[in-house]
Structures are given as C-alpha cells and as structure tokens.
Amino acid sequence: MRTVHAGETIDKSRFNLFHLLLIFWGFFIILVDGYDVVIYGSIVPSLIEEWSISSVTAGAIGSYTVMGTVVGAVFFGYLADKVGRKKIILFCTALFSLFTALSGVAGGPVLFTVFRVISGIGLGGVMPNVIALTTEYAPKKIRSAMISFVFCGYSVGAIAAALASRAILPEFGWRPIFWIAGLPLLVLPFIAKAIPESAVFLLEKGKNEEVKQILKKVNPELSLNGETRLERTEAPEQGSTIVKLFEKKRGFSTLMFWISCFSCFVLIYSMNTWLPKLMIQAGYSLSSSLLFVAMMNVGAIVGTIAFGPLTDKLGFKKVMIPLYVCGAIALASIGLTQNAVLAYILIGFIGASSVGVQNISNAMVSQYYPPSMRSSGVGASMAFGRLGGIFAPTFVGILLTMNLPAQMNFSLIAIAAVVGAIAIAFVQEKHAHYGMAGEGQPEEKRAV
Template sequence: MTQSTPSSAMAGAPLNKFHLTLLACCSFIMFFDGYDLIVYGSVLPTLMNEWSLSPDQAGWLGSAALIGMMCGAVFLGSLADRVGRRPIILHGTLLFSLAAAATALAPNPDIFWALRFITGVFLGGVIPNIVSLMNELAPASKRHTLTTVMLSMYSVGSIIATLIALWVLPLLGWQPIFFISGVSLLLLPVLYRQMPESMAFLMSQGRVTDARRLLTRALPAADHALIDWTVPPATQRASVSVAQLFRSGRALGTPMVWIAFGMCMLMVYGLNTWLPKIMIASGFDLGSSLQFLVVLNVGATAGALAGGWLGDRFGNKKVLVAFFALAVLSLVFLGMHPAPVLLNALLFLAGATTVGTLAVVHAFGADFYPTGIRSTGVSWCSAIGRFGAIAGPILGGSLLALKLPPEQNFLIFAVPGVVAIVAVLLVISPKTASRAKTMQMPEDTVAVKN
C-alpha cells in the first residue's frame, strides 16, 4: 500500500475547524498589518501641518515602516526556515504591536520615524511567514482562496484606519489613532494557544511527535499507519541559502517575481499614502479625500477576495496579468477628471486591482517556491518588493513637490502596472523550465499555474 507524506496528508484534508482557526489567527495579524501601515496616509495631512513637513520630508517619513519591513523580511523572514514559522510570527506580532502603539508618544519626526521603522521590521518578519504557513497547511483545493481571504484583511485594516481617522482626527488629534494599534496585544494569548507550526519544518527537524499532533488537529480521522513518518536525513536538512532561489529553473522567474512585487507595492503604498493629498490638490476637502481612501480600500477588499476565487480556477498568473491591466486603465481614466459617480467607480476598481492585487501576488510567490525554501522565497520577494513600497511614498512626495497637475500624478502611478505585466508574463514555472533544460530535480518541482 502506497504511503503518503505528512504534508500531502495535510493538503488532502477537508476544510474544517483547524483551517478556519488558522485563517482567523492569520487574518487577525494581517488586519493590523493593514491598519498599522495605512494609518500614516490617514494622518499625513494633519502631521504635515503640525510638524511643518514639506512633501519630500513627509514622503521620507512615510517610508520608515517600509524600510523596516524590507529589513525584517530579509533577516527575520528567512530565519523561519531555520527556527520555525511559529516563533517568528508570535514574537514578531508582540513587538510590532508594542512599537505601533508607542508611535503615539513620538514628540517629533525623528522619534516617529524610528518607531515606524521598528514596527516595520517586525511586520516584515511576520507577514511572509503567515503567507507561507497558510499556503502549507491549507487544503490544496482551497489554498489560494484561504490565502487571499487572509491577505484581504490588509484592506479591511486599511478601511478601519481611515474610518477611525475620519472620526477621531477632528476630536482628539492623531495620537489616539496609533494607540488603537495596541488592541492587537489583547488577542496574543489566543495566538499563542492556537498558532500551529509548519508540518514541513517539524519533519525537517525530526519532531515526529509534534508532527503527529499537528496532523491529528487538521485531520482527526487520519490513519497514521498510512503516513510515511520517516525523518529526512541530515544531509537533506541543510540551511537555506538565497542562491537556492535561483536554482532548478528559477533563474529568470525569481527576479521577475521580485519585480512584480515591487511594482505592485509601489502603486499600493504610493496611492494609500498620497491619495488624500492628491485629491486635496484637486480641490476636495480633507473629509472627502479620506472618504476616497475608504472607497479605494473597499475596492481592495473586493479585489483580494475575487482574486483568490479566480486564482483557484484560472491560476494566479492569468489573474495577475488581468488585474494589472485593469489597474493601468483605471489610473489612466482617473487622470481625466471623471464625474463624481465615475470617479468613485474608478477608485473602487483601482483599489481592487492595485491593493487587492497585493494578495494575489503573495499567493503567486508562495506557489513559485517549494516548501523547503518557501519562507525564504516569499521573504525575499517581500523584501525586494519593499524597494517599490519605499519608492511609492517618496515618489508621491516628489510629484506633489513639483506641483504637477493631478492627472499627471495618476498617469505616473500607472506606469509600474505596465512593468508588472511584462514581469509576470516572463515568469516560467520551474517544471516547465526543467523540461526545457532537462536539469530539474524531482523534489524541487513546483509549478506556477499558467
């Protein structure tokens, strides 16, 4: 009788309470990722007035958390392939929550920048690992859907941050908006009790007893006698290097995935940071401009959810190309002074296909790498992508400093979408590349849906 591996048994499990609990825990973290990162765009006009910031200074201040995320993804995200997903996720969540809440106490831009940077470092370590964990433990038939549902909570957090800013800013100022980030600390005991470890990591470390417990949680009726619990030899448990991301047919695919991440993040963070100021420059008041940010992120939530459903049916690659094309079109038309109803419709579509696409591109990256190097792969995608995220706020500040017409600002933000389309089209699945070069190792074969 053929035995299955523990990971394949997990992949074949039906959707149940274990998966929904995992989804809830990871979604909770992603919600506060969206809240903590987008809250800056909500308070930006107020901070610029209070601290007399120029657009260039405000853009640099907005990049602090994103620079931190890049550093965290490189150093903490990759560390999880050696110490496990769970400790990085739990301790990172504790520390980014503390740093985010402490930002409310910042007396000047320098301290504000430092606290935002620290927040970003621990977010950067946590996010790639919850993406990898969901991708590894979800049922294979629901993997893309669950991953993108989780990632869509980023947009929900963004919406809540903007709505709180609309209500709190006029009454209490910007500080209480950051204090609210500390609410995430209240649910940490639940995360410590419920967050599982990666099955692949447990087996790679020879922790068979823990692996059996995990399978029982996910698949209570599993017959352990039908599972091959053989621990891989030490020679197959070597530490992961970045060079492995370019091997086995991934020499072109890895940099192209990086570019897709970077271009997507440039549009996401550029628009979320500067949309209120761009709309104010177009003649709208602060309240209306923040409402436009809500519309953008409502669209983002819808786009992320739709992307997950479409990804399970047509493949993430096709969905990404379609979404980036719609993003380009929506941003181009936003620069043509549309009527109010069309303006909101285009902002909804722009949110769905820029911010919403962020969920799809993470699932695309997770698909591209095999389990043994997935956290390292997704972490480096996220880290390199942060160059685009950092560039977004800085680019927006530079454009406003140049006092360009609003329509030109939208056109410039559409260009990264074109670059992203080309990059995604150039990504070839490792399996396809191996057939062409006859060099692929069987255990490294992971196909990207085309």
C-alpha cells in the same frame, strides 16, 4: 509499520475548525498590518501642520518606515526557515504592535520615525511567514483562495484605518489612532495557542509526535499511533535558501517576482500614503479623500475574493495580467473626471489592481517554491517589493512639490502597473514547484 505522508494528508484534508482558526488569526494579523500602513497616510496632513514639516520630509518618514519592513522581510523570512515560522510570527506581531502604539506618544518627527522603523521591522517579518504557514496547511483544492482571503485582512485593516481616522482626527487628534494598533498584544496568548508550527520544520527537527498531533487536527478521521512513521514526499534542498531561489532554472522567475512585487508596492504605498493629498489636489475635501482610501481597499477585497479563487482554475497569469492593465487604465483616468461616483469606481479598480494583485501574487510566490525555502522565497520577494514602498512615498512627495496637474501625477504612478504586468508575463511557471494553481501537476508529486 504504517507510513503517512504529511504533505498528502494536508493536501487532501477537508476544511474544518483547524483551518478556520488558522484563517481567522492570519486574517487578524494581516488586518493590523494593513491598519498600520494606512494610518500614516491618513494623518500625514495633520503631521505636516503640527510639526511644520514639508511634503518631502513627510514622504521620507514613510520611506524610512518601509526600510524597516525590508530588513524584517529578509531577516525574519530567512530566520523562520531555521527556527520555525510560529515563533517568528508571534515575535514580529508583538514587535510591530508595541512600537506602533508607542508612535502615538512621540513628541517630534525624529522619535516618531525611530518607532515607525522598528514597527516596520516587525511588519516586514510577519507577512511572509503568515503566507508560508497558510500555504502549508491549506487544502490543495482551496489553497490559492484561502491565502488570498487571509490577505483580505490587509484591506479590511486599511478600511478600518481610514474610517477610524475620519472619526477620531477631528475630535481627538492623530495619536489615539496609533494606540489602537497595540490591541494585538492583548490577544497574543490566543494566537500562540491556535496557530501551529510548520510541519516541515518539525519533521526536519525530528519532532514527529508534534506533527502527529497537528495532523489529527488537520484530519480528525486520521488514525495515528506510536508505530506510524511520518514521511515527506520530498527531501529538503540543502544550502542557503536565498541562493537556492536562483537554482534549478528558478532565477529568472525569481527576478520577475521581485519586479512585479516592486511595482505592486509602488502602487500600494503611493496610494495609501498620498491618496488623500492627491484627491485634495484634485479638488476633494479631506473627509472625502479619506473615504477614497476606504473605497480603494473595498476594491482590493472585492478583487481578491472575486479573482483569487479563479487562479485555482485558470492559473495566476490569466488573472493577474488583466488586473494590472485595468489598474493602469483606471489610474490614468482618475484625473480626468470630477464625477464623484465615477471616481469611486476607478479608485475601486485601483485597489483591485494593487493590493488585490499583491494578495494574489503572495499565493503565486508561496506555491512556486519548495516548502523548505518558502518563507525565504516570499520574504525575499516582499523585501524587494518593499523597496518600491521606500521609493513611492518620496517620489510622489517630490511630484507634489512640482505642482503638476492631478492627471499627470496619477498617470506617472500608473507606469508601475504596466511594468508589473510585463514582469508577470515573463514568469516561467514550468519551473515551479509541483502543485501551483492552474498547473495541473500530478497530485502524488505534491509535497508539504
């Protein structure tokens, strides 16, 4: 009887239509995630005016929404390791699409917040599972680059949100901007048909024939018949996947990932929620401030595409730490200039060192843990990181009520980038799962 190792087959596969479809739909789902996050920041000035709420209340609404993403990341990250990643991706996509669209019909801040929290639960659940599924099926040579590219969708969605807000707000108000986010409901059947279930999950459930069909798509030249036996090169670790994150000397690095992710989300949510307001405070118009949001996410895309593939050659630390440092310098400098061109460049650096670093960090975390706990590992990291997303909108809202100079506000936010760099520096890569980018581990030890 011939034996085929599923993990090795995927690792050695060549990029083909199967991978392209996985990237396309993963990119699309994350694009809507990015759109959802940024539209709130774009319409905050409108909500403050229409509903007569304070900056602190507006910041709190943003924080409540992120609380939902924390719940979603933990719960659905854990559940996916039990019931399958594909099911969770489809359910969470439907959940956040529906309730983001419903937010556009809310008549007041209370109902609006309820809809935003529920959509946040879906958003929090979908991201770690898209990361885990992409990691599992990406060819080894381009794994980090493929994951990072998928998460460029976040920045494209953020740009789309900024541009849509700039075009729609003056003529039609803020509500249609939310209705656009319901579009994924229309393409959900296509997503269900295109993306596969986790091979690791299917093997654990004894569904070998389904895995064979997937492997034929991964490698069309692979010959599989009824007598072919599928094996994993590594047995799944038993017990609670959350507890396992702290075993086998992984605990300290798990905490460092959480701190880094927290820092990244402080940067991301500070900027995406309050950048228009901060730039208005610095002397720019609302229209110009929305373009700064777009520019920040252009920087995130450029940073991810330019630096993400480097992690496959240099390792994660040598890429992420310098990006964090550059981001801190850019944030501390943005309030010192009135030159619009220089301000756009600095905002681009901030995008690369916040969203861009988080995109690269997703690839790092997903490869650090064994496949049996991958969704839980990424979900827990992002859940803790989202606490930074809860903290940041309210924190910056309070800063704005203190009437501090613009430079001081940006400098205080920059502290998060310094903390993130320190945390990544202390990650112990020697205890990582086999196959991390830049680690040079033997290929035969790599599992699905």
